[in-house]
Amino acid sequence: xxDQISNxxxxxxxxxxxxxxxxSTHGVLRLELDLDGEVIKNTRPxxxxxxxxxxxxxxxxxxxxxVIPYTDRMDYVSxxxxxHGYVIAVERMLEIEVPERVEYIRVIMAEMQRIASHxxxxxxxxLDLGAFTPFLYCFxxxxxxxxxxxxxxxxRLLYNYYAIGGMIKDVHPDFKKDxxxxxxxxRPKIKELNDLLSGNKIFIKRTANIGVLPEKVALNYGAxxxxxxxxxxxxxLRKNDPYSIYDRFDFEIPIGKxxxxxxxxxxxxxxxxxxxxxxxxxxxEQALEGMPDEGDVTEGIPKRIRPKEGELYARxxxxxxxLGYYIISDKSASPFRVKARAPSFxxxxxxxxxxxxxxxxxxVAIVGSIDIVxxxxxx
Amino acid sequence: xxxxxxxxWSTFKSIFTGMGVTIRHFFSPSVTEKYPYEKxxxxxxxxxxxxxxxxxxxxxxxxxxxxxxxxxxxxxVKATDDVDLGKTSTGNPKRFWLTRFDIDMAKCMYxxxxxxxxxxxxxxxxxxxxxxxxxxxxxxxHFSNLKPEMVAEVKEKAEQEAEQKKRERxxxxxxxxxxxxxxxxxxxKKQAEAKKSSNKNDNDKxxxxxxxxx
Numbered sequence: 001x002x003d004q005i006s007n008x009x010x011x012x013x014x015x016x017x018x019x020x021x022x023x024s025t026h027g028v029l030r031l032e033l034d035l036d037g038e039v040i041k042n043t044r045p046x047x048x049x050x051x052x053x054x055x056x057x058x059x060x061x062x063x064x065x066x067v068i069p070y071t072d073r074m075d076y077v078s079x080x081x082x083x084h085g086y087v088i089a090v091e092r093m094l095e096i097e098v099p100e101r102v103e104y105i106r107v108i109m110a111e112m113q114r115i116a117s118h119x120x121x122x123x124x125x126x127l128d129l130g131a132f133t134p135f136l137y138c139f140x141x142x143x144x145x146x147x148x149x150x151x152x153x154x155x156r157l158l159y160n161y162y163a164i165g166g167m168i169k170d171v172h173p174d175f176k177k178d179x180x181x182x183x184x185x186x187r188p189k190i191k192e193l194n195d196l197l198s199g200n201k202i203f204i205k206r207t208a209n210i211g212v213l214p215e216k217v218a219l220n221y222g223a224x225x226x227x228x229x230x231x232x233x234x235x236x237l238r239k240n241d242p243y244s245i246y247d248r249f250d251f252e253i254p255i256g257k258x259x260x261x262x263x264x265x266x267x268x269x270x271x272x273x274x275x276x277x278x279x280x281x282x283x284x285e286q287a288l289e290g291m292p293d294e295g296d297v298t299e300g301i302p303k304r305i306r307p308k309e310g311e312l313y314a315r316x317x318x319x320x321x322x323l324g325y326y327i328i329s330d331k332s333a334s335p336f337r338v339k340a341r342a343p344s345f346x347x348x349x350x351x352x353x354x355x356x357x358x359x360x361x362x363x364v365a366i367v368g369s370i371d372i373v374x375x376x377x378x379x
Numbered sequence: 380x381x382x383x384x385x386x387x388w389s390t391f392k393s394i395f396t397g398m399g400v401t402i403r404h405f406f407s408p409s410v411t412e413k414y415p416y417e418k419x420x421x422x423x424x425x426x427x428x429x430x431x432x433x434x435x436x437x438x439x440x441x442x443x444x445x446x447x448x449x450x451x452x453x454x455x456v457k458a459t460d461d462v463d464l465g466k467t468s469t470g471n472p473k474r475f476w477l478t479r480f481d482i483d484m485a486k487c488m489y490x491x492x493x494x495x496x497x498x499x500x501x502x503x504x505x506x507x508x509x510x511x512x513x514x515x516x517x518x519x520x521h522f523s524n525l526k527p528e529m530v531a532e533v534k535e536k537a538e539q540e541a542e543q544k545k546r547e548r549x550x551x552x553x554x555x556x557x558x559x560x561x562x563x564x565x566x567x568k569k570q571a572e573a574k575k576s577s578n579k580n581d582n583d584k585x586x587x588x589x590x591x592x593x
Contacts, residue, residue, distance in 0.1 A: 065492070066492065068490075069488055069492070143410075150421070150425060151422045151424075154422075154425050154426040154504060155425075155489060155491075160490040160491055160492070172422070172424075195397060195399070196400045196401075200393045200394065201389055201390035201393045201394065202390075202394070
């Protein structure tokens with residue numbers, strides 16, 4: 001016993017578990033950390049605590065549309081975006097056109113969901129680092145978005161609102177008014193958030209120069225979304241590979257510039273999310289203006305969904321990055337295989353690369369800054 | 380030295396900017412809802428609990444088939460000819476006794492997929508959310524309004540009718556078969572006679588191919 005203690009004291013090396021119940025790990029994630037004193041030498045993420053066999057379930061369903069509620073449960077923080085990705089994949093397989101009004105509703109919903117997801121991500125990131133106030137202020141705003149969603153789809157978190165070829169039902173009559181009001185009230189709140197968190201010296205001290213992800217490493221690991229853009233790569237599927245009607249809108253891709261420290265640190269990833277919310281507001285405003293008032297959103301839903309034999313990979317930009325669905329059809333009513341390429345899973349793989357040499361207290365900041373959702377990692 | 384002052388000043392400034400925000404929030408109206416005492420009304424289409432208007436149900440089983448988690452369990456018995464179950468409020472004739480219509484709300488995932496295929500709009504979500512239970516079996520809601528004796532009676536009746544119908548059908552089949560047999564026999568007789576007569580008429584001629592077939 002004494003030998004062991006003296007051994008540890010001499011070597012100063014030990015392995016500790018962070019999680020699965022650690023409140024700062026955004027779900028049930030276990031990190032095995034090899035430490036030298038306080039410095040992390042190696043990180044091994046252990047996943048699978050939230051595995052629900054999404055892909056296997058999708059094969060078991062006897063209808064393509066029955067998979068949609070399960071895609072909600074992959075990334076429960078941005079369910080609308082998950083549905084959007086799946087729906088466009090199946091629509092491309094069926095080769096059907098979607099009515100104009102449906103496309104506009106989809107884009108507005110997806111962008112609202114992006115704001116809601118980023119608000120939660122930013123709020124929880126602040127909470128990890130000890131800033132409790134912004135978390136609650138973010139939730140006030142998020143609540144407003146969820147209220148609009150609830151009025152329209154009936155659910156607050158897992159909407160099942162997108163349907164193949166249309167929407168489950170039309171938007172609430174107050175939808176346009178509510179959304180316009182939200183956009184108006186939300187703009188000043190971003191400034192408030194910047195005052196409260198982005199410019200806060202304590203926050204900057206804890207995030208700048210920490211968890212630096214160089215551009216090359218990010219590209220090699222297949223990172224996408226705000227994590228890749230935080231490293232200074234201008235890559236956004238809404239611009240680079242436009243799906244739906246994103247090519248009609250005028251918006252910018254915010255990228256990290258290393259303003260507070262090194263390019264690709266935690267603060268850069270954080271600020272990309274904040275700036276993305278502004279861009280999402282711009283898209284929502286343009287979409288609200290262009291949205292046709294008339295049109296049946298349910299008329300395009302096909303009665304029988306039987307895609308041709310073949311396979312397809314469709315990708316879309318979720319708040320976390322590139323979400324891809326790889327679907328194989330064997331002409332029957334149920335998909336032969338549905339593979340989801342979840343961005344959180346890829347980003348979790350980045351963790352060992354960017355946490356090497358960091359202090360154990362900074363691990364929380366790094367995990368928070370890549371903004372993973374474990375439902376999507378484990379599926 | 381200058382660096383320390385600069386850092387100190389920016390820290391001081393940033394913290395007090397944040398404080399200003401919180402103070403502004405402090406004087407703005409509160410957004411908290413004191414839940415058990417104050418309840419917000421859910422919007423009209425809120426998905427909180429499944430409800431079935433059993434009087435309108437025609438037992439078509441479409442909702443059960445649409446459910447991804449199989450939480451709807453329906454058992455129907457065909458109504459006998461002497462009973463008229465009437466029509467639903469939408470005008471669809473009812474042909475089945477609903478001996479069982481159970482929804483397991485513990486399994487339900489509130490996806491709303493069962494609501495859309497219903498031809499009579501009798502299954503829908505209601506904004507009622509306070510129905511937690513200590514025992515999970517209490518979350519199985521029984522919507523069928525038939526009493527157990529009634530269910531047994533209905534089933535027996537249906538079985539009897541089915542049996543009777545089966546017997547009738549068998550009888551009919553038998554009769555049909557008999558009739559067919561008779562007809563065939565008669566035909567054969569006729570043919571035999573015709574053959575005989577033709578044979579008598581011209582003995583040396585071989586029978587025609589058409590006759591061979593018959």
